[in-house]
Amino acid sequence: MTFEIGKLLAASTVAGAMMASAAMAETELRMMWYNDGNEGEVMQSLLDRFEAANPDISVKLDVVPYKSIMEGLPIQLAAGAGPDLARVTDLGGLNKFYLDLTPHISDTAYWEASFGPFLDWLAPDSDQISGFMTQLTVTGPYVNKTLFEQAEVAMPGEGATWDDWAAAVNQVAEKLDIPIPMAWDRSGHRVSGPAIAMGAQMFDAAGEPALVDDGLKEMTQRLYDWHQDGTMSKELWGSVSGSTYLGANEDFANAQVVMYMSGSWQIPQFADKIGDAFDWWAVPAPCGAAACTGMPGGAALVAMKDTKHPAEVGKLMDFLAQEESLAEFYGKTLFIPGHLKLATGGVDFATDDPRAKHALQTFSGAVPTISPVAFDLQGYKNNRVMFNALISRLNEAIVGELTLDQAYARMEEDIANQLAEKALE
């Protein structure tokens, strides 16, 4: 009996040692990720394929809420305890934590040719390659076309202004008793496109942030008025404080909103949630005096410089950034490609939904019309400072805590204070 136990112990020790050595040989990479739709599943299937081809590397996909990406990730990175890779939307703001992949990827020329202009968004002050866009986004409105048809109100056509749309959605809402004629995401990024359409320049001649000008005032005055006259519901923007993001996607999906200003990332969600319950229709960005533009943007998968496995990270990024991998990723997620060849050559999107196809076509087609000012703003690494000041102070004016003039002064002070604090680094 003693002999049997001895044998068992010896066998267990050997097995344990073997398992431990196998585990030690394996490199685990952690990727922090958030989901708007099904992109986590699609990414996981790509990772499974990568792991099968590289049995010595495992990749753990940590799916977290978007808020954790915005608020938790910067702290983790600053503490040196961040993931190896992360999907981020504050593209330039976090760039001091990015890894330069150049020594670790096989073909830098391919990366530059495929992701050229977007690499600057990730590294505005250098030539480093840190990642690629998992999606390119364009802001713009969706309308509930079915409601327009039921109300027998003609939808404003190409070149329509924001005022034309405001008048039309109010007519629809009035006829059909819809509670919210127009809703916008509560985000400075969303307001910026229409403000640029009205003539906002966002930067002064020296290239320094200059948020408040006549163009911005034109648009913010409209937003203020629309909240007072009921075109927009105070419940959406007024019901939270600071720079908190709030979307009206649920209200739009429940047919409580006639027109919803958001962006291309909502397509997969609407295709899934709304389906054919009503015709949700993406329309071109309404015009202002200066342009008919939305804001570009997007999310990128970036490598972090604190990783202990830069070579393995490079290998993974090389695999994911390949044209075939990204064609599959963009096609299944219904994301606008952030890969130049795929953007021009087209992607076979995995949907038969005519509404989703139309929306993809509308937003992809809007890219050439995006104002250069909007691209500059998106490429500015401290753009969130401007976005947050804009939305939080405008909101305080809308609910009556500040006048619009006080809000403008506060926006400029907030931006100056935060940039001064950052300059202390």
Added chain:
Amino acid sequence: MSYIKTDRVGVIDSISALAAWPVGIFFKLLDYPLSAIQRLVGIHRMPWIFLLPNLTFFGIFVVIPLFINFAFSLTGGTELFLNNRVYTGTKQYGFLLECETFGDPITCREDRFWKGLYNTAIFIVFQVTFLVLFSLITALILNRKIRARGFFRAVFFFPVLLSPVVVALIWKWVLLRDGILNAFLVSIGMDKILFFVSPEWSMFWAVFVSIWAHMGFYMLILLAGLQAIQPDLYEAAEMDGTSKERVFWRITLPLLWPNLLVVVVLALIKGVQIFDEVFVLTGGGPGTATQFIVQYIYNTGFTEQVQNFGLASAASVVLGVVLFVLTMIQLAVTRVRDNG
């Protein structure tokens, strides 16, 4: 039968002895180092030895972070580690306290800090007052011999067991435009009320939900106090024909005073620290109508692109000073009352 019973007792005694054996061994083993320590430090210093584990945890998790926080408040920039940060002296405090008129937050450089302070002050005035009042009334009722007393005690205590986020989400669903309360209002022919759009309604619901969530805990403290009052005092008063009001003012309230004081102190401290429930319920809105001081600290330190840890730390030092002053005032009141 008696044999079996005796046998059972014997078995139980044996099990107890068996269970106590390792405990006895443990304490015997513990006796050696403790005796050695006592010989070393002397018997009068032994209480400090017993307090040491607790003091160590308190030091690591409270006192040291307090000093680190203060050190952060004297620095600027966005670096996380103190050794990488730029020393700015009292600049952050200067920002916080720069006001043209302290009564008007809009004239202050950090207007949101002052709005947060004022909102917190308004919140605690209403929340603490009504929380203590309702807890006292509920405790008085549930101390009487009423039907289903145990059930009602459980009902009032139940919200205390819920996470603040759950509490806020439940009430948010009740109060939203298409929530249960608005459905009820519509069913009786009234218009919907957009509760979270109105500053007054938002503050009202912030106070209400907070009271609903915490009242059970304070009720329990007061109930324990009420049960500790000797019944013969009430019997004597009844024999003397004392009115119920007089019994309450002359017997119940004075004897309940220590418990009431604990309730007020705890409610006040918790009130100043309010964050999670209201953050989920109203998000601090509309505008900044329900943005309290802790949310200001959180926003300044964590939600902005430029995470201003220095300013957030300075604001939390100011909050700490306010809490310290409040606690000292209450301790002073207690001493005066105890001595008087």
